[in-house]
Amino acid sequence: MVGPAKFSLRDMFLEGVRPLKKILGYVEINGETARIDAGELKHKEVNDLLRYVALNKIRRVEVINVTGQRYIGTRLHIPNPSPKLEIHIYGIPGNDLGAFLDGHRIVVHGNAQDGVGNTMDDGEIVVHGRAGDVVAMSMRGGKIYIRDNVGYRTAIHMKEYTGKIPVLVIGGTAQDFFGEYMAGGRVLLLGLNLEKGEKHKAHYIGTGMHGGVIYIRGKVENYQLGKEVGIVDMEGEDWKFIETHVKAYCEYFKRDFDEVMSGNFMKLIPVSKRPYGKIYAY
């Protein structure tokens, strides 16, 4: 017989979470702006305070000394339409930054970890640095701009529906399984930090992809692509899209627009909306 558990993984993780009234000292409110010092806060406490300031109709909040707290911005689905919050993060936010994000804007002045914009619904995330794995997984709407590289499994199963088309712009390169199972949305991979002639890092790009578009600036060999994607010619609409988002990228991260636009762009789309339609016997 196994003895009673001494600890349970997440009990330990949430241990010592203080009630809201005991952590109000970490937030400073100034009219429509606020500042949260996250240095000594657990992830739940950071989000308790973010929800608190959102309910108090704050428009802009700075969260300083962030040290890996997760889910920043996740608990901001506030039923009565209230003004959307602009969150500035100084430090390194933890996993699942902006997961299920409900239309708010998050700016990270630093790097981000895994799961940025997981199943994000709407809003904008701007990362002045790099991001980890599974960026924009199942993202449904809104925009994400990452200045540098992203990790593995980026834009997996991103999806779109009618007017709601998520956009992900990455300044650097991505690792394997980029755009796997993608079902919608637009992804723009700029490769700005690659050397001349250097290939993008990702393999299995767009494996199982059945919707959406991937634009890649820079070099990708055919063997890096999944079986379910094909390269097609760029059209007027595509250039308009790229210009709009490169412009925004350059504005956010102070890059030269013409220099970025001077690169080679290619467009990847799924070969079929139904990649696995023929494997079954009816």
Next chain:
Amino acid sequence: MKTFMLPEFIIERSDERCIRCKVCERQCAENVHRYDEELDMMFEDEMNCVGCQRCVVFCPTNALTVRPHPSTYRPNANWTRERLQDLKKQAETGGVILTGSGNDKPYRIYWDHLVLNASQVTNPSIDPLREPMELRTFLGRKPDKLDIEYSEDYEDVDIETELFPNVMIETPIVFSAMSYGAISYNAFKSLAMAAKEYGTLFNTGEGGLPKSLREEYGGNTIVQVASGRFGVDPEYLNVSAVIEIKIGQGAKPGIGGHLPGEKVTINISETRMIPEGTDALSPAPQHDIYSIEDLSMLIYALKEATNYEKPVSVKIAAVHNVAAIASGIVRAGADIVAIDGLRGGTGAAPKIIRDNVGIPIELALAAVDRRLREEGIRHKASILVAGGFRNSGDVIKAIALGADAVYIGTPALVAMGCTLCQKCYTGKCAWGICTQDPYLTRRLNPEIASRRLVNLLRGWSHEIKEMLGGMGINAIESLRGNRDHLRGVGLEEWELNVLGVKGAGE
């Protein structure tokens, strides 16, 4: 290619009884029946018949009989008719054979080898018709201990401990995950209406919750978050009663799901939030979950997204190491562990997987309940079990084996009209359940179908009360995990050990 398959069913029509009303022709979704005007006769194309019995039920003169086709190959215990037919089908198509509903192979059904206790002489039984009998069940995490504070005069009592969110259901029976897309809007709505009326829950599956149902039925909904993340938006999560992370399904452990593009009609696309006509592909794994730690991350992401107001369930298929996995799930912070067994149903699954992968729910449940008790964490999560529950006897035995409540899928479908023809994956359900064809879905009236479902819940609940009363127990809570009320019949020793029950007579 000329097909070498034999017809599965034979249709016998009594010409004397047939009045040429053509109801069978109109009711058949497979175009089996055909009326010839010149000859004034009905003809049938047996090859297409799936044996759903719709025409038989609706024939006003009982002129029709549909039964398994008698023509068969030379009897062979190894190479049965089914195996030969499957071989021929694959030789003709080169595809993976699909099927619907639950595993139909003769694996041992442990419910039929477990018997319940009743009071005789030494302790009184209770009559549920005269005395209160509690079936009410609370799903969610329970606290480690309760700190209670009395007022000075001892008149008032306050619970000091912060409690975790729990959901109350009036009977320990909830409707299994069946997505809008797999089943029709009317079938989906019928489940929602019945769940609301009886005070229990239904599960959206991973197809989202139509906006039109959110306000009225949200409070009776278990919303699923699965690998495809279809239809998941902040409102969907926040209108629900419970959120369920779907890791696996008993009918197809380890694989994902494909809703074919033809079924993604405009309404389905709106609810799943994907373009019309695209395949809705649910990948096999959740791509942000590769470990218990990752699972924990999603559990807490969902708790964050819903302000820690909802219990979070994690649904897995019953597989070999289910007890260890369930322990990890509870430690990861899940409030409910849902386990779906070998006989769990499906709208579409590769037959080879449905019939060969996973373990029976009875053994999985007993193993999980025991493991969580041994580790002292059983109270941290409720256990919901699914997969082949056929009647209230199975339900009450599951509770005695340690379940908090039971998911029923197939019984609910049968109550609405399903005859287990196993052709759900074709999308041509003549009963209007597993189809999106408006001509067929109109056949299912949610007002009537939900009444049938409520009747089923009421009937089972009464039966459970009778059995509880017979055991001298007046609250379902007192039976939970109480294996002394079970005995095994015709089981081997290892089976009794896994189930944790004694043999009958012991």
